[in-house]
Amino acid sequence: MRSALALVAGTALFLGAAQAQELRVGFMATFTGPGANLGQHLRDGFLLGVDHLGGRLGGLETKLFIVDDQLKPDVARQEVDKLLEKEKVHFVVGVVFSNILLAIYKPVIESGAFLISANAGPSQIAGAQCSERFFSTSWQNDQTHSALGKYAQDKGFKRVFLLAPNYQAGRDGLTGFKRYFKGTVVDEVYTQLGAVDFSAEIAKIQAAKPDAVYAFMPGGPGIALVKQYAQAGLTRQIPLLSAFTVDDTSLPALGAAAEGLISASQWAADFDNPANQRFVADFRKKYGYVPSYFAAQAYDAAQFIDAGVKGVNGKLDDKAALRDSLRRAQFPSVKGKWKLNTNHIPINDFYYVTPGKLPDGTPAMVKGELVFADYGDEYAKDCPMRW
Amino acid sequence: MKSEYRATALDPALLVVQLLNGVQLGLLLFLVASGLTLVFGILDVINLAHGVVFMVGAYVAASTFLHSGSLLLAAAAAPIAAALLGLVLDRLVLRFLYERSHLDQVLATFGVVLFVDEAVRTLFGPAALPFPLPASLEWSLPLPGGTSYPAWRLVIIAGGLVLAAGLFGILHRTRAGMLVRAAANDARMLEMLGVDVRRLFLLVLGAGSALAGFAGALAGPIMAVQPGMGDNVLILAFVVIVTGGMGSVQGALLGALLVGLVDTLGRAFLTDLVRTLLPPAAANEVGPALASMAIYLLMAIVLLIRPQGLLSVRRAAR
Numbered sequence: 001m002r003s004a005l006a007l008v009a010g011t012a013l014f015l016g017a018a019q020a021q022e023l024r025v026g027f028m029a030t031f032t033g034p035g036a037n038l039g040q041h042l043r044d045g046f047l048l049g050v051d052h053l054g055g056r057l058g059g060l061e062t063k064l065f066i067v068d069d070q071l072k073p074d075v076a077r078q079e080v081d082k083l084l085e086k087e088k089v090h091f092v093v094g095v096v097f098s099n100i101l102l103a104i105y106k107p108v109i110e111s112g113a114f115l116i117s118a119n120a121g122p123s124q125i126a127g128a129q130c131s132e133r134f135f136s137t138s139w140q141n142d143q144t145h146s147a148l149g150k151y152a153q154d155k156g157f158k159r160v161f162l163l164a165p166n167y168q169a170g171r172d173g174l175t176g177f178k179r180y181f182k183g184t185v186v187d188e189v190y191t192q193l194g195a196v197d198f199s200a201e202i203a204k205i206q207a208a209k210p211d212a213v214y215a216f217m218p219g220g221p222g223i224a225l226v227k228q229y230a231q232a233g234l235t236r237q238i239p240l241l242s243a244f245t246v247d248d249t250s251l252p253a254l255g256a257a258a259e260g261l262i263s264a265s266q267w268a269a270d271f272d273n274p275a276n277q278r279f280v281a282d283f284r285k286k287y288g289y290v291p292s293y294f295a296a297q298a299y300d301a302a303q304f305i306d307a308g309v310k311g312v313n314g315k316l317d318d319k320a321a322l323r324d325s326l327r328r329a330q331f332p333s334v335k336g337k338w339k340l341n342t343n344h345i346p347i348n349d350f351y352y353v354t355p356g357k358l359p360d361g362t363p364a365m366v367k368g369e370l371v372f373a374d375y376g377d378e379y380a381k382d383c384p385m386r387w
Numbered sequence: 388m389k390s391e392y393r394a395t396a397l398d399p400a401l402l403v404v405q406l407l408n409g410v411q412l413g414l415l416l417f418l419v420a421s422g423l424t425l426v427f428g429i430l431d432v433i434n435l436a437h438g439v440v441f442m443v444g445a446y447v448a449a450s451t452f453l454h455s456g457s458l459l460l461a462a463a464a465a466p467i468a469a470a471l472l473g474l475v476l477d478r479l480v481l482r483f484l485y486e487r488s489h490l491d492q493v494l495a496t497f498g499v500v501l502f503v504d505e506a507v508r509t510l511f512g513p514a515a516l517p518f519p520l521p522a523s524l525e526w527s528l529p530l531p532g533g534t535s536y537p538a539w540r541l542v543i544i545a546g547g548l549v550l551a552a553g554l555f556g557i558l559h560r561t562r563a564g565m566l567v568r569a570a571a572n573d574a575r576m577l578e579m580l581g582v583d584v585r586r587l588f589l590l591v592l593g594a595g596s597a598l599a600g601f602a603g604a605l606a607g608p609i610m611a612v613q614p615g616m617g618d619n620v621l622i623l624a625f626v627v628i629v630t631g632g633m634g635s636v637q638g639a640l641l642g643a644l645l646v647g648l649v650d651t652l653g654r655a656f657l658t659d660l661v662r663t664l665l666p667p668a669a670a671n672e673v674g675p676a677l678a679s680m681a682i683y684l685l686m687a688i689v690l691l692i693r694p695q696g697l698l699s700v701r702r703a704a705r
Contacts, residue, residue, distance in 0.1 A: 032505070034615050036513035166675040189658070190675035194619050196610050199408035199540065200654040206534040207401045220611035223515050228609050231520065231537040233527045253515035253611060 021314060023060040025305070026083035028076065028094040028104070031068040034219050037249050038096045038294055039068070042118055044287050045295030046093060048279070049302025051286075057302060058309020060316075065089060071096075073103035080104040084111045090316050091116055093301050096294070098122040098141060098169060109133035112319060114326070116305065118298040123172070126343050127379035132323050136345040137300040138293075139266060140377035141169065144243045145176030145216065147264035147350035147371045152212055152241060154371070158183045161210040163201060163225075165217065166190035173216035173243060179378070186210045191221070198225045202232050215242040222246070223253050230257035248292035248365050251355055255363075258355045266348035267296045267335050268367040269358060275332035280358075290364045296334045304338075307331040327387055339374075343383035347376040400532025405655040406648065411540050413647025414547025418602035419620055420627040420639040421554060422595020428571040428634025428700055429591050433489050435496040436476055438621030439503040440596045442614070444469040444603025446507060449518040449612045458521055462604050469600020470593040477592050500618070508614040515613040543605045550598065551640060558636060567591055571634050571700050623650075623682070630686045632696025641697055646682050653681035 027046055029039035043066065056062055065087050069076035083089045084107065092108045093116045095101045101120040108115040109131045117125075121140040125131070152160055162177065162185055164170035170190060178185065186208045189201055198221075205213055213234075217225045222245035229240055241262045248269065251258060269280050269290055279299055283291040291299075304326070311325030312318065330338060339347045349370060356366035423437045444465040452461040480499055484492045520539055527535040558564035569577050570587055578584045603617070610616055623646060631642025658674025665673060689697060 031513075032508075034613065036508060036614070037515070040513055166679065188671055190671065191654070192675070192679040196606075196616075196619055197408075197412050197651075199411065200405055200651045203401060203404045203408060203534055204655060206404075207398060207532065209533060220515065220613050220616065223611035223613075224609060227611075228537070231525065231527065231539055231609065233535055233537070249514065253517050253613075255517045255519050257519070 021060055023057050023062045023091075023305075023309060023314075023316065024065070024087060024089040025057065025062060026065045026067065026080070026087060026089040026092045026094075028067050028069050028079060028083075028092060028100075030071045030096050030100070033071050035071050035096055038119075041249055041292045041294035042094055042096055042298045044283070045291060045298035046118065046302050048283050048286060048295075049299040052278075052282070053302065053306050057306045058314055060309060060314050069095070069097075069100045071100065073099055076100045076103045077107065080107055084108065084113060089113055091305055093305070094118055094298070095120050101125070105129075105131075105134070114322070116301050118301040119294055121345060121377075123379050126345055126377050127382035128384075130343040130383035130385055132344075132385060133319075134344055135304070135326055135340070137304050138297040138346070139348055140345050140379060141172065142176035142179070142379075143266075143348065143350065143372075143375060143377055144264050145173045146179050146378075147352070147375070148214060148241050148243055148262070149177040149180035151262065151264060151352050151371050152177075152181045152214065153183065155212075157181075157211040157239075159186045159208075159210045159212075160184070161186045161205050161208055161213045162188045163213060163215040163217065164190055165193045165195070165221065167193050170216060174214075177214050177216075177243075181214075183211075191217075195221050196224050198228045201225075202228060202234065205234065205238065206232070210238060212239045212241055215240060215245055217242065218244040223250050226250075226254050226261065227257045235260060246355065246365070248290050249294065251363055251365060252289070254355075261355065262368075263353050263365065264350050264371055265293050265353045265365065266346075266350050267293050268351065268353050269364045270356075270366045271334065271336055273332070273334070273336040276334040276336070279334045284362075290358070290362060292365075300331075300333050300335070300338075303331040303333070304329055324387075341376045341380045342385055342387065343377070343380040344385070345377055345380070347374050349373050350375055398532060400530060400534060401655075404530060404532075404534045404536065405651055407536060407544075408540075408655075409648035409651035410644060411544050411547070411647070412651055413644035414551065415543055415602055415606060416620070416623055416627050416647055417551060417640050417643035418547060418598045418605070420624040420631070420643050421551075421636050422592075422598045423621075423624050424628040424631070424634055424636060424639045425567070425571070425591050425595050427628065429567065429574060430481070430485060430588055432481055432484055433492045433496070434481065435493060435621065436480070436499040436503070437595070437599055437624065438617030439500050439507075440469045440472055440476075440599045440617070441603040441606075441620055442507065442617035443472050443503070444600025445518070445607040445610070445612045445616060446511065446516065446603075447600070448604035448607050449516045450511075452518065453516070456521075458524075462601070465604035466597035466601040469603065470597040472600075473592050473596025474589060477589065481592070504614045504618075511614075513614065515611040518607040518612050520608050539608055543609075546601070546605055550601065554598075554636060563587075563590065626682050626686050629696060630689050632693075632699035634700040635696070635698045638696055638698035638700075645685060649685050650678075650682050653678040657681065 029042045031039045067079040098120040115134045117136040126140040246258045246261045307329035308326035312321050350372040352368040353365045358364045447468040448461040448465040451464040524538045527537040529535045627642040631638030657678045661674040662670040
């Protein structure tokens with residue numbers, strides 16, 4: 001009798017252990033509202049990454065829970081609580097927008113799960129509030145802005161006109177630009193969030209006659225700005241540098257209006273490393289459109305989790321070992337190299353990128369010259385983690 | 388790093404351009420607001436779904452232009468599709484709301500906004516549609532002082548003026564227009580006089596939707612054609628009709644021009660103005676905040692002095 005009980009208990013234990021061999025991943029992004037396009041890129045990139053690994057991250061049966069944050073912090077919080085408590089996920093991945101990441105940051109890292117950002121990189125999390133439960137496969141928000149500031153400086157632009165939406169990220173973006181641009185700021189214009197008409201701002205630009213314009217105008221307003229800038233005939237007269245405005249998510253809508261405009265990125269679809277060539281080709285085959293950096297970062301997130309979990313042989317319960325394994329993880333990143341900073345945010349090479357064509361003639365953002373090599377963000381020094 | 392913020396307000400050439408920009412924005416808003424104000428004036432219905440009619444106009448114009456390459460065809464298809472959508476919405480939703488409270492109308496038509504936005508997202512995808520201009524319209528008129536005026540903006544001004552003139556012509560010179568104006572004053576009396584007010588309602592809703600759809604076609608090349616693009620425009624259109632007087636088309640025109648000018652001039656000059664009073668960092672905070680509030684301040688001041696709006700319709704008690 002006793003031995004039978006022991007056998008039952010042993011079987012139960014064994015079953016418990018077998019169940020723990022399942023990897024549970026929550027994926028959160030914005031799928032409704034104006035940011036839905038970005039969420040789609042992020043999800044499709046991640047799904048392709050999972051697909052390339054045979055649906056098994058780290059060699060484990062992988063169960064995926066995809067949720068929509070609706071770009072509302074309160075909704076994101078509810079959804080992440082469900083992921084953590086009901087679905088008991090080991091990883092939460094995704095998140096397009098910084099305010100959403102900040103809303104779910106504490107609940108996830110305090111629950112014992114790992115949080116992998118495939119896009120948003122707010123300064124708080126990069127700096128003093130960094131966590132050993134948080135990793136990023138993208139960048140810190142300021143880096144792209146800083147890369148463009150350095151580009152403007154390197155190109156010898158003396159007088160630059162700055163334009164951004166009137167909210168915290170807009171002001172942070174222009175601060176990031178000014179960190180490396182040492183010339184004169186002719187004017188600094190903050191537009192209403194969600195603005196659709198830029199005629200007043202464009203007239204101001206024409207009157208100020210700067211050497212270049214720097215704009216941070218994500219989403220629909222950015223598309224409107226670039227179209228109106230081109231219609232005013234300015235595209236060829238005054239270079240328009242921008243961050244998160246002209247990219248592979250907006251390029252199809254912009255078409256010729258974006259010709260010759262400059263942005264910066266740590267990745268472009270024409271990077272010629274084998275991992276990236278496979279990623280871009282299979283992505284286009286599966287989804288029928290050109291991937292953006294959102295998709296690339298999310299693809300890397302799947303590879304990153306895979307490498308981290310493989311490093312502990314699928315033992316998900318030893319969090320410290322899993323953390324160390326994630327820190328050491330090496331995988332063929334679509335960026336061509338993979339290196340984490342002490343704050344768990346990648347150290348990237350930044351290139352300037354501009355609208356061009358892939359080898360088959362499809363329009364895409366293509367790589368220009370290197371702007372920053374091995375660029376770690378400015379906030380890492382405030383992060384107390386040392387490893 | 389140095390800053391050389393210049394006060395640009397004194398440059399007369401720039402002032403002319405900004406006035407033109409304000410008038411152009413105003414005319415675009417008028418096309419959306421005129422339908423909204425008529426529907427309110429005659430049907431007493433607050434129709435939040437007017438914004439999605441604008442969006443559908445832009446989508447139909449963009450798709451028609453992409454497939455046919457003809458801007459004229461696009462400009463014709465947009466108002467027709469928008470009018471049809473307006474009538475379908477009336478059959479499915481609005482007609483059940485005529486006698487209900489304004490809150491019920493707001494809730495129900497807001498539901499329509501969510502539904503149509505998601506339907507468009509499902510049909511066309513979440514990414515913005517391309518809506519390039521034909522090469523013949525990709526030039527801009529050089530103006531003194533180094534500024535220029537894009538051809539498409541001139542088209543918007545011309546289109547807005549022609550339609551505004553046509554609308555006033557119909558309202559004031561035709562029998563149907565007379566009936567519409569009469570219905571705005573007292574629909575019940577008109578019905579007792581033997582006029583089929585239901586048909587008049589449909590005519591107004593169809594025409595108002597067509598105007599919004601045409602506005603969508605005009606705005607397509609300058610805006611991002613994407614789900615939800617009508618939402619911000621709808622908010623501005625409501626500011627216009629509240630300022631101008633709900634139910635009055637003249638009021639909508641006056642309100643639209645005021646809102647367009649105040650918004651544009653606010654964005655153009657307010658921050659520079661504040662910089663003469665405050666240090667640059669503070670001015671960069673206060674100026675943009677003031678500029679985005681300007682039209683709401685305008686509305687508040689108008690309502691304080693004339694609670695019924697600038698040119699309200701004298702209406703019989705309901």
